[in-house]
Amino acid sequence: MDCLDTLxxxxxxxxxxxxxxxxxxxxxxxxxxxKCCAHVDSIRKVVRLYQRVGDTDVPDEIDQRLWxxxxxxxxxx
Amino acid sequence: MELSEKQLIxxxxxxxxxxxxxxxxxxxxxxxxxxxxxxGDQEKAECILQETFLKVLxxxxxxxxxxxxxxxxxxxxxNQALMRLRSKKRQQVSIDESSEEDGKxxxxxxxxxxxxxxxxxxNQELKEKMDSAIEQLPDxxxxxxxxxxxxxxALKEIAEILDLSLPAVKSNLHRARxxxxxxxxxxxx
Numbered sequence: 001m002d003c004l005d006t007l008x009x010x011x012x013x014x015x016x017x018x019x020x021x022x023x024x025x026x027x028x029x030x031x032x033x034x035k036c037c038a039h040v041d042s043i044r045k046v047v048r049l050y051q052r053v054g055d056t057d058v059p060d061e062i063d064q065r066l067w068x069x070x071x072x073x074x075x076x077x
Numbered sequence: 078m079e080l081s082e083k084q085l086i087x088x089x090x091x092x093x094x095x096x097x098x099x100x101x102x103x104x105x106x107x108x109x110x111x112x113x114x115x116x117g118d119q120e121k122a123e124c125i126l127q128e129t130f131l132k133v134l135x136x137x138x139x140x141x142x143x144x145x146x147x148x149x150x151x152x153x154x155x156n157q158a159l160m161r162l163r164s165k166k167r168q169q170v171s172i173d174e175s176s177e178e179d180g181k182x183x184x185x186x187x188x189x190x191x192x193x194x195x196x197x198x199x200n201q202e203l204k205e206k207m208d209s210a211i212e213q214l215p216d217x218x219x220x221x222x223x224x225x226x227x228x229x230x231a232l233k234e235i236a237e238i239l240d241l242s243l244p245a246v247k248s249n250l251h252r253a254r255x256x257x258x259x260x261x262x263x264x265x266x
Contacts, residue, residue, distance in 0.1 A: 046258045047226045049207060055110045062123045066105065069127050070134065072098040 010040065082146055090138050097137070101130050104147065107228075108154045114223045115158040117212055125161070129154040144237060151230070152238040155220065162216045210260040218253035225250050 010026055017023065030036055058066070067074045080088070080096070088096035105126065112125030132153050140149060211219060220239065224230045236246045
C-alpha cells in the first residue's frame with residue numbers, strides 16, 4: 001500500500017473525499033511528520049495482519065447439523 | 078436460470094423452501110465466520126449459525142427490504158453474537174488505559190513486522206497472539222473492527238447494522254485499531 005492508499009483510508013475514516021481540503025491538509029502534514037507516518041504505518045500493518053487470516057469454510061459436520069435443524073435440503077453447487 | 082436477489086426474497090417470503098435454502102447457502106459462510114471471529118470458538122459459532130438462520134427464516138415474511146438482504150442477515154447474526162458476548166462474564170478493558178495513544182515508540186514493532194515476510198509471520202504463535210489481543214477487546218470495539226477491517230463492510234452499513242451513528246462507528250474503529258496495535262506490540266516485546 002502506498003501513501004495515496006493510506007491517505008485514502010484516513011479520509012474514508014474521516015468520512016471525507018480524498019480531494020477535500022481536510023484530506024489535503026492531512027496529506028501535507030504526513031509528508032513532514034515521521035511520527036504520524038510511523039503511527040499510521042503501525043496501525044496499517046496490524047490491520048493487514050488480521051485481514052490475512054481470512055475466512056474459513058463451514059466444517060462439514062456443522063454444515064450438516066445446520067441443514068437438519070432448518071429442515072431444508074442443501075442446494076447442489 | 079439464476080434468480081435475482083429480489084426474486085429470491087419474494088419466493089422465500091412466500092415459503093418456497095428452495096429459495097429459502099439458496100439464501101441460507103449464500104450466507105452461511107458469512108454468518109459462521111462472523112460468529113467465529115466475534116466469539117472465538119467453533120461451538121459458539123455453530124450456535125450463532127443455527128440461531129441466526131432459524132430467526133432469518135422466521136422473520137423473512139416481515140423483511141421490509143429497506144436494506145440489502147446481506148445487511149439484514151448480518152444484523153441478526155451480530156445481535157445473536159452480541160447477546161452471547163454480553164451474557165459472558167468478561168473483564169472489560171478500560172478505555173483510558175488501553176486505547177489511547179500512549180506516546181510509546183512503536184518503530185521496533187513495525188520493524189519486526191517488516192523483518193520477516195508476512196506469509197512467514199502468520200505462524201501459530203502469531204495467530205495465538207492476534208486471537209488473544211482481539212479476545213481482550215471490548216465488544217463494541219471488536220465488532221466494529223471485525224466488520225470493517227476484517228470483513229470489509231462499509232462504515233455506513235456497520236452503523237446501520239449496529240444502530241450506531243457514523244461518528245460512533247468511526248470512533249470505535251479508531252480505538253479498536255490503536256488498542257490492538259498496543260496489545261500486539263506489548264506481546265511482541
